[in-house]
């Protein structure tokens with residue numbers, strides 16, 4: 481609570497999303513992977529945290545076309561985060577756990593899947609690693625630290641996977657569940673290509689315009705990540721994981737960089753960055 485008040489007083493967003501590595505553990509068909517993935521240097525992470533005017537309440541490790549479990553330094557990064565925030569969480573696709581990563585002392589694991597049946601998994605990822613995921617989910621749920629949340633991201637092939645999703649959660653004893661729609665990725669780098677969107681579902685946040693390009697239905701509210709910033713694996717600070725290097729960024733850790741980042745909140749809430757137009 482005291483960190484939240486301190487953040488509010490100083491105007492610092494209460495959450496920080498951190499990308500530990502540009503590498504991934506998914507091996508999805510057609511996903512271009514970097515030959516030499518970049519990992520966030522623990523010293524750079526520490527410098528950013530030291531320069532803050534106040535501590536963030538939450539530090540959340542996540543990927544951007546990447547996965548935290550690909551980072552060899554993940555245990556060290558988690559240890560640094562634990563000493564400097566009230567809550568530490570990891571969001572992952574749940575593939576490639578090792579003994580070291582499965583035992584990490586985090587408050588919350590968020591495991592996200594694009595499908596809950598072998599057929600839809602294969603259709604989306606071009607391989608079938610659902611059984612591996614099932615084993616990992618069980619392991620983290622029964623032996624890991626912290627709360628486990630299971631998320632089904634709905635794409636066109638997995639629109640009918642709800643029942644299988646509930647079964648998957650039940651057999652691992654996971655009770656925190658979420659079902660979200662896949663986000664359009666205009667870069668086409670990830671699953672979020674237009675052909676994968678569950679656009680025909682009445683719950684889809686998107687419809688297609690005359691040119692066949694997805695656009696949001698209605699007028700969205702403010703930024704869903706207004707109170708959060710994003711530190712990428714190269715040690716660069718961004719408004720959110722979706723803004724590219726053409727948008728606002730700060731490359732060097734300093735008090736001034738954090739102060740500049742506080743001004744991004746207004747722009748985020750007005751949805752003035754380019755990717756905001758596709759953000760549900």
Ligand code: SF4
Pocket residue numbers: 702703704705706719720721722723748751753755756757759
């Ligand atoms: S794309 Fe825009 S609306 Fe979406 S999280 Fe980023 S800043 Fe917020």
